[in-house]
Amino acid sequence: MSSHSADGAVLAAHRISKKVSSPEGSLTILSDVSFLIDPGESVAVVGPSGAGKSTLLALLAGLDLPTDGHVVLNGANLGELDEDGRAQVRAESVGFVFQSFHLVPSLNALENVMLPLELAGASDARNTARNIIEQVGLKDRWSHYPAQLSGGEKQRVAIARAFATEPAVLFADEPTGNLDTRTGATIMELMFDLNKISATTLILVTHNHSLANRCDRVLSLDAGLLVSDTKAAA
Amino acid sequence: MKALKFAFRSFGRELRSGEVVVLLAAVILAVAALTAVGFLTDRIGKAVARQANEVLAADLRLRSQEPIPDSWREMAGDYELRTADMVSFPTVVFAGDESALTSLLAVSNGYPLRGAVRISDALFSEQREADGVPVPGEVWADSALLARLGADVGDRLSVGELELRIGSVVTYRPDQSIGFASLAPTLLMNISDVSASGLIGEGSRVRYALLIAGNEESVTGFNAAIEDELPDSMRLRSAEESSERAYAAADRAKRFLSLTAIISLLLSAVAVAMSARRFAHRRMDTVALMKSLGATQGFVISVAIVQLVMLGVIGVFAGSIVGFAAEEILAWILADIMQGDLPDPGPMPVILASGSAMVLLIGFALPSLIQLRNTPPLRVLRHDAMPPAPSRILVAGLSLAAVAALLYRSVGDPTMLLIVLGGIIVIATALYLVGRGLVALMGRFRSGVGVAWRYGLANVARRGRASAVQVVAFGLGLTVLLLLTLVRTDLLEGWRRTLDENAPNHFLINIQRSETESVTNVFAARGVKPPDFAPLVRARMTLINGVSVKEREYPEADAKWFVNREQNLSWATHLSASNELLEGEWWPPDYDGAPLVSIEEEVAAETGLAIGDRVQFEIAGQLLDAEITSVRRINWDSFMPNFFLVLSPGALDDYPATFIASMRVEDHEKGALVDLVRKHPTISVIDLDSILQQVRGIIEKATMAVQAVFFFTLAAGIAVLFAAVQSTIDERRFESAMLRALGARKRIVFAGIMAEFAALGVAAGVLAAAGASILAAILAVQLFELPYSFNPFLWLVGVAAGLLVVCASGYFAARSAINSAPVDVLRGAPN
Numbered sequence A: 001m002s003s004h005s006a007d008g009a010v011l012a013a014h015r016i017s018k019k020v021s022s023p024e025g026s027l028t029i030l031s032d033v034s035f036l037i038d039p040g041e042s043v044a045v046v047g048p049s050g051a052g053k054s055t056l057l058a059l060l061a062g063l064d065l066p067t068d069g070h071v072v073l074n075g076a077n078l079g080e081l082d083e084d085g086r087a088q089v090r091a092e093s094v095g096f097v098f099q100s101f102h103l104v105p106s107l108n109a110l111e112n113v114m115l116p117l118e119l120a121g122a123s124d125a126r127n128t129a130r131n132i133i134e135q136v137g138l139k140d141r142w143s144h145y146p147a148q149l150s151g152g153e154k155q156r157v158a159i160a161r162a163f164a165t166e167p168a169v170l171f172a173d174e175p176t177g178n179l180d181t182r183t184g185a186t187i188m189e190l191m192f193d194l195n196k197i198s199a200t201t202l203i204l205v206t207h208n209h210s211l212a213n214r215c216d217r218v219l220s221l222d223a224g225l226l227v228s229d230t231k232a233a234a
Numbered sequence B: 001m002k003a004l005k006f007a008f009r010s011f012g013r014e015l016r017s018g019e020v021v022v023l024l025a026a027v028i029l030a031v032a033a034l035t036a037v038g039f040l041t042d043r044i045g046k047a048v049a050r051q052a053n054e055v056l057a058a059d060l061r062l063r064s065q066e067p068i069p070d071s072w073r074e075m076a077g078d079y080e081l082r083t084a085d086m087v088s089f090p091t092v093v094f095a096g097d098e099s100a101l102t103s104l105l106a107v108s109n110g111y112p113l114r115g116a117v118r119i120s121d122a123l124f125s126e127q128r129e130a131d132g133v134p135v136p137g138e139v140w141a142d143s144a145l146l147a148r149l150g151a152d153v154g155d156r157l158s159v160g161e162l163e164l165r166i167g168s169v170v171t172y173r174p175d176q177s178i179g180f181a182s183l184a185p186t187l188l189m190n191i192s193d194v195s196a197s198g199l200i201g202e203g204s205r206v207r208y209a210l211l212i213a214g215n216e217e218s219v220t221g222f223n224a225a226i227e228d229e230l231p232d233s234m235r236l237r238s239a240e241e242s243s244e245r246a247y248a249a250a251d252r253a254k255r256f257l258s259l260t261a262i263i264s265l266l267l268s269a270v271a272v273a274m275s276a277r278r279f280a281h282r283r284m285d286t287v288a289l290m291k292s293l294g295a296t297q298g299f300v301i302s303v304a305i306v307q308l309v310m311l312g313v314i315g316v317f318a319g320s321i322v323g324f325a326a327e328e329i330l331a332w333i334l335a336d337i338m339q340g341d342l343p344d345p346g347p348m349p350v351i352l353a354s355g356s357a358m359v360l361l362i363g364f365a366l367p368s369l370i371q372l373r374n375t376p377p378l379r380v381l382r383h384d385a386m387p388p389a390p391s392r393i394l395v396a397g398l399s400l401a402a403v404a405a406l407l408y409r410s411v412g413d414p415t416m417l418l419i420v421l422g423g424i425i426v427i428a429t430a431l432y433l434v435g436r437g438l439v440a441l442m443g444r445f446r447s448g449v450g451v452a453w454r455y456g457l458a459n460v461a462r463r464g465r466a467s468a469v470q471v472v473a474f475g476l477g478l479t480v481l482l483l484l485t486l487v488r489t490d491l492l493e494g495w496r497r498t499l500d501e502n503a504p505n506h507f508l509i510n511i512q513r514s515e516t517e518s519v520t521n522v523f524a525a526r527g528v529k530p531p532d533f534a535p536l537v538r539a540r541m542t543l544i545n546g547v548s549v550k551e552r553e554y555p556e557a558d559a560k561w562f563v564n565r566e567q568n569l570s571w572a573t574h575l576s577a578s579n580e581l582l583e584g585e586w587w588p589p590d591y592d593g594a595p596l597v598s599i600e601e602e603v604a605a606e607t608g609l610a611i612g613d614r615v616q617f618e619i620a621g622q623l624l625d626a627e628i629t630s631v632r633r634i635n636w637d638s639f640m641p642n643f644f645l646v647l648s649p650g651a652l653d654d655y656p657a658t659f660i661a662s663m664r665v666e667d668h669e670k671g672a673l674v675d676l677v678r679k680h681p682t683i684s685v686i687d688l689d690s691i692l693q694q695v696r697g698i699i700e701k702a703t704m705a706v707q708a709v710f711f712f713t714l715a716a717g718i719a720v721l722f723a724a725v726q727s728t729i730d731e732r733r734f735e736s737a738m739l740r741a742l743g744a745r746k747r748i749v750f751a752g753i754m755a756e757f758a759a760l761g762v763a764a765g766v767l768a769a770a771g772a773s774i775l776a777a778i779l780a781v782q783l784f785e786l787p788y789s790f791n792p793f794l795w796l797v798g799v800a801a802g803l804l805v806v807c808a809s810g811y812f813a814a815r816s817a818i819n820s821a822p823v824d825v826l827r828g829a830p831n
């Protein structure tokens, strides 16, 4: 399915499936998906609503475990780790940007950005966070609480937080889904810029085809199946 | 460390969320109730302990109705013990035209041998320790006596034939809690003035006491030496046995107050559990996020515990302050009842309350927080991903353990604890079921009402469990308050009504046979109906059916006290109108045979004495045998002179007797009493009206104090309501937004929510009225022996109070839901 060697991949899905039990019996929401992703690659995950994109993302990040198959993230086989072990892997190598921002309401912008740095045991969390807040253009608003920020500003904080730890892999689940078109576009520019600078691997779930086409590679899901895996022409 | 940092950083903002405020308020209430009661009982305990050492004003106190022979004083001297003498009797004193009954205490130099008398130089001025006793010619008076006489320091008092100067106000004496006349205010006098006063005559109610103190060894030696030689007329009391009773009484008061505080504590626990659940629920998103960012379970749980501890610390601090203030108020209410001033409280109550607050949080908040640990990180992507519910066994176990731990101190022993715990579970379950029943009943009205009411009632029914808990929480608080206000008044009124309007309101005691005619004349001269006199002969019981009363076995322990004490015997030709014959026969009016005796029913039951038994009395050194021929019931409410033992006519003719009488004296006739005591200073007049009033005052104050404690209960009920509303606030916001989006005016939405609280309030009021009525009926019949009369007013007030309190607090709890803008809510503004 891919020409890359397993050794070089930062993220590998090996025949992963996810079944859930529902009142109507067992339901397969992800079926036998495999791929390898190289360091620094930017990958878009596309597909209609309900295709299983978010489910896939959760499995790749170790937020949930597959029913079959396994995921190797930055050298760690997630299936062999317990919850705290997977949390450790995330603290060291994963960043997130969510559709609904998910900032901690009781912490201000700066403290939200500091949070993953501190969880990963970074030595100078405050300064690092300050720098990156500046990079996302919120220099003057660092002391504001989420409730005092607009949607676009919240997402900037979330992006700053995601890049703060210089993660090996950054997962973004429809990051512009809650924003208007213009704000969404600026947010995406910001994300692509930061991604280039930090050479992070980006896994971007999106509905937007033009966004998807800016990525190195596009994975298409439909009804839980990986229907195509295409690399950008250039 | 990381957890600590994070916990502190986010704490300030967490404090602003509603559920944390409720949780904190519940902890503060629990701590306040505990510390208020703790401080108060601590101070009472200390006062008792302080007095215990000086309760006799000596180590030993030898008492008698005759002057104590010098031989005892000499013997005490042989043991190198210090002694002081004391003579006491009730008498009426005058200041100008005002008169008042006082308990006169004449003391010799050296009094008190233990503790100190405290005096002040004028009414209500700074007090100090007195050195010595009043000098001859001077008296020290209790402030109550001065108030009754309208006199002050420096004025002159007529005491019998003497005119004495009031030298000081007595504010405290160590032995004030013992003695016969603690209801009559004290007058302290030098013992050398006694004989000149002319107040001690044949048969006056004089008590003599010899106070003895010294080092422990000598006291024990002396005590052992005299124990067997003590004549029957003398009684020995040691400080230890005297303080035992005070300790027991203080202990009972302590337990009762702690148990009332526990009710507030339990309700607070419900509020804590509810708001902790909400707190945990609201924190789930944050926890899931932190986990997705790499936080471990240990980190999550540490943050939760650190914040819980911080809440506990704030709760303890604020609660202690509130509790301290409340205690000051309680102490102020109770100031008159507790003689002397209370020592300052120690730090112990705060320490205990802190411990209790932590137990409360661990037992009722921790389970919800532990659950947070298992929040799936997947929740960041799928909002319906929830942690598994905490195990029921863990929740029930922890909360039960917490309640047991909290109760243990007030209850004492493990068996009692089990019983009380069982009782709590049974009562709580029963109340809960009643609450559910009432909620279900409310739901049935739903079809017959308008849209707002239907919506409100539907909500009450839908949140059945939480609704029932709220009904019970409020119902309990209201029950007690109703009981303490309306029912108390009802019972006191009912009792007063059973008293005859024409019942006697004055007792005359210590009338000599020779004085009866003159007394009759004094009243006749003023146009007042003279009293009937009842003879009274003092005696001691020696044998029952030939066996010494000291060796006999009795059905009840109280009997020992009765048979050993001095008996007041009387005789009568006819059965008194206030008596009812239960068994045997009353003697014919012209009976003049061998002595017969009629006995009161309760004494008969306690002592096991029955018709046909023979009792021997010793009267002034002579022996008298009498056979029991009847058993009587006495109506004490008649306020007629009544006697446990009444003998047949002639039986007591050869013995020295004094007379007592009861009579009704209206206010405008009181001048006759002044004439009487002027003419016969040795006769004591006891004013029942003022004693009744005093008793009533004590009851009022004590219930007021208990009421104050129960305000914490009501406040805890409000906390439960707030917690319950908080836990549904998102739902309510969404619903009210939806209703408004559907076109309902704000007023309708508001009416719907208020209808819900009105239903809860009515249910709580019904529960409270029913509870108070049942308890009132039990109290009336069991305790006061009154017929219970139904009071519809109770139901009216109960329901109105429930409606008012629940609607008002409900409004404050839910107003944000009513006022939120529909668009914001329906869009679900993300963070």
Ligand SMILES: Nc1ncnc2c1ncn2[C@@H]1O[C@H](COP(=O)(O)OP(=O)(O)O)[C@@H](O)[C@H]1O
Pocket: A020, A022, A029, A047, A048, A049, A050, A051, A052, A053, A054, A055, A056, B382
């Ligand atoms: N735990 C679950 N239980 C039941 N259904 C689930 C669960 N997780 C996902 N699904 C279902 O699987 C499908 C895929 O979901 P999701 O991955 O969120 O899709 P996408 O993100 O592509 O829109 C949806 O129909 C969703 O309802």
Ligand SMILES: [Mg+2]
Pocket: A053, A054, A055
């Ligand atoms: Mg999705």
